[in-house]
Amino acid sequence: MVPMSYFVALSAVLFVIGVAGVILRRNIIVIFMSIEVMLNAVNLAFVALGRRLGSMDGQVIVFFVMTVAAAEAAVGLAIILSVFRNRETVNADELNLMRW
Amino acid sequence: MSPGVFIFLAALAVISALGTVAQRNPVHCLLALVVTLLTIAVIFIGLDAVTVGFLQAIVYAGAIMVLFLFVIWLLNLQAELRSAPGYLALKAIAGLLSAGLAAELFVILWHAPSAAGAQAVAPAGYGSIGMLATTLFSDYLVAFEITSILLLAAIVGAIALARRIPSARAVAPVQAAAETPVRSEVA
Amino acid sequence: MLIDLLIEAIKAIIVVVMVLNLAGVLLWFERKGSALIQDRIGANRASITGLGQRIGLPNLGFVNTLIADPLKLFTKEDFVPEGADKFLHGLAPFLALFPVIITFAVVPFGDVVKIGSRTITLQAADVSSAALYILATIGIGVYGVALGGWASNNRWALLGGVRATAQMISYEIGLGLAIISVVMTYGTLDLQVMCHAQGGVWFGFLPRWGICLQPIAFLMLLIAGMAESKRVPFDLPEGESELVAGYFTEYSGGKQAVFMMTDFAEIVLVAVLITVFFFGGWQVPWLYRDGFHFPGGIHFGLPQLLVAILGLVAFMIKTIVFCWLQILIRWTLPRFRYDQLMRLGWKGLVPLGLANVVVTAIVIVLASGAH
Numbered sequence: 001m002v003p004m005s006y007f008v009a010l011s012a013v014l015f016v017i018g019v020a021g022v023i024l025r026r027n028i029i030v031i032f033m034s035i036e037v038m039l040n041a042v043n044l045a046f047v048a049l050g051r052r053l054g055s056m057d058g059q060v061i062v063f064f065v066m067t068v069a070a071a072e073a074a075v076g077l078a079i080i081l082s083v084f085r086n087r088e089t090v091n092a093d094e095l096n097l098m099r100w
Numbered sequence: 101m102s103p104g105v106f107i108f109l110a111a112l113a114v115i116s117a118l119g120t121v122a123q124r125n126p127v128h129c130l131l132a133l134v135v136t137l138l139t140i141a142v143i144f145i146g147l148d149a150v151t152v153g154f155l156q157a158i159v160y161a162g163a164i165m166v167l168f169l170f171v172i173w174l175l176n177l178q179a180e181l182r183s184a185p186g187y188l189a190l191k192a193i194a195g196l197l198s199a200g201l202a203a204e205l206f207v208i209l210w211h212a213p214s215a216a217g218a219q220a221v222a223p224a225g226y227g228s229i230g231m232l233a234t235t236l237f238s239d240y241l242v243a244f245e246i247t248s249i250l251l252l253a254a255i256v257g258a259i260a261l262a263r264r265i266p267s268a269r270a271v272a273p274v275q276a277a278a279e280t281p282v283r284s285e286v287a
Numbered sequence: 288m289l290i291d292l293l294i295e296a297i298k299a300i301i302v303v304v305m306v307l308n309l310a311g312v313l314l315w316f317e318r319k320g321s322a323l324i325q326d327r328i329g330a331n332r333a334s335i336t337g338l339g340q341r342i343g344l345p346n347l348g349f350v351n352t353l354i355a356d357p358l359k360l361f362t363k364e365d366f367v368p369e370g371a372d373k374f375l376h377g378l379a380p381f382l383a384l385f386p387v388i389i390t391f392a393v394v395p396f397g398d399v400v401k402i403g404s405r406t407i408t409l410q411a412a413d414v415s416s417a418a419l420y421i422l423a424t425i426g427i428g429v430y431g432v433a434l435g436g437w438a439s440n441n442r443w444a445l446l447g448g449v450r451a452t453a454q455m456i457s458y459e460i461g462l463g464l465a466i467i468s469v470v471m472t473y474g475t476l477d478l479q480v481m482c483h484a485q486g487g488v489w490f491g492f493l494p495r496w497g498i499c500l501q502p503i504a505f506l507m508l509l510i511a512g513m514a515e516s517k518r519v520p521f522d523l524p525e526g527e528s529e530l531v532a533g534y535f536t537e538y539s540g541g542k543q544a545v546f547m548m549t550d551f552a553e554i555v556l557v558a559v560l561i562t563v564f565f566f567g568g569w570q571v572p573w574l575y576r577d578g579f580h581f582p583g584g585i586h587f588g589l590p591q592l593l594v595a596i597l598g599l600v601a602f603m604i605k606t607i608v609f610c611w612l613q614i615l616i617r618w619t620l621p622r623f624r625y626d627q628l629m630r631l632g633w634k635g636l637v638p639l640g641l642a643n644v645v646v647t648a649i650v651i652v653l654a655s656g657a658h
Binding site (some may be wrong): 002005006007008009010012013014015016017018019020021023024025026027029030032033034036037040043044047048050051054056057058059060062063064066067068069070071072073074075077078079080081082084085090 | 101103113117121130151159168175197202236243255257258259262
């Protein structure tokens, strides 16, 4: 039987991979996908700890996180489409209109 | 879940997550992300969270990722060239910070008193759709109702943002040129 | 322990082999069936260098379709178009076929078989959340088509792929709502339990099949299933008169054979789902585990093995009837236009499915005494 800290460690590793993706990639869609990796890492931690405590709360929270991630993906991708239509680029470095 | 299965699934999840953040072609990134999501769904099922595992496969890997795929098509994203030079400092700092974050998380979580007790047998019906529904509709009813309104707002917002407004300003130059009637040839 | 593993492996192999064989036989069904409907003869000539004809053997049509056709497909040149993504182009057909085949793992083909002291259920994987598993695999099946269309570097393929993806994700909702209604009616996600619950009779003679309880869900499953497998009248993504061949324009040889096999395996899948959910699965009317109990009190005792085999045969017959129904529909109806298709999916099936779920819930609460 695998101790619970292994699952949480896996969740930490996936989270860090997601963070590295957000910082290092320039393409907005790939940044978005890295955010999804981070969300899934957190879901894994929730389910693992919920299983450890024997309570269903972890899974219910994962259910809500999934729903919110779906809503966020829809709206975020719509924003990216609008930005692309106006600026013709998805490179995060070139979208610097509001920078000083 | 036996250790061998866990090691295999963990390795698969980490390798496909690395593939997601490292691939140059966005569609390859998406495929790697789908593999990550399905691996995590299998891990959920191994942790007795059966319903949530299948929901992860249905909702996340089956619907949200198809949405991503559609946007990649619409934007016609090609594979990126070799990363632009001059980002070495950024990459070094980012690498250091990521390693720092990883070390911090390990220190906090590994010594947490959660190593024991994972062998506990799950309560009867744990993770089944009946128990999930009971908890959802009794303890978390308000959150459930608010989430449904959130989804409605997201649908309306996404359509409003992504709609093409048929005005002269928003029309792309190629379309404007195509729509302009050619008068010079009709004498 | 090892014997258990062996039995599971044998069941899995039998399921996969049966499905692939049935997909191949359906190809012949389709050609001869369409010929029957269109008042012509269909493909009926096959010979190797004219040998059969020279020694006077009659022409055998099914030899053409079952042997010569696959042989031709697999020995054709397999090319990847210029500028296409080689990895995705090669992966897409198998990505399309794999989810369809693994869906058959949870389908119950029969009741238990008692060999010696073991009781073996005729189901490759006894999963208690089988209905969710089916929805998950149908959801994954979108990727093969999507990537096949995109990876071909061909605008008709891309257009076909985009249309196919949009169509599949739209009708998944109708499919899911139909399955939800059935799950609510039987109170379980497990397919074997659903088949067991469809045994017995009402009023002494009417079999307790699901179609009597959920007729609207049956229609929705039939329509959504045919739309998911992109059969006519929903075959705009591969419309032969419009998009060359849609998303599998740039596929030839073995990969095209795999795409075709996906098409036919999905026909079998939809037929199997309809059988299990609405027509009792392996239940034969008036047949119980110890023999026949006809209305009127007549009782035939039968050995357990014979009962299991009768159940299996009944399942196959029902599946073939629904495969035939889908082939019949294909060669009768013209193709839907794309906006008609989308309108049917979103404005027709989704509200109907939701209304069905609400009515089912009300009836269940009222029938159980409204505690």
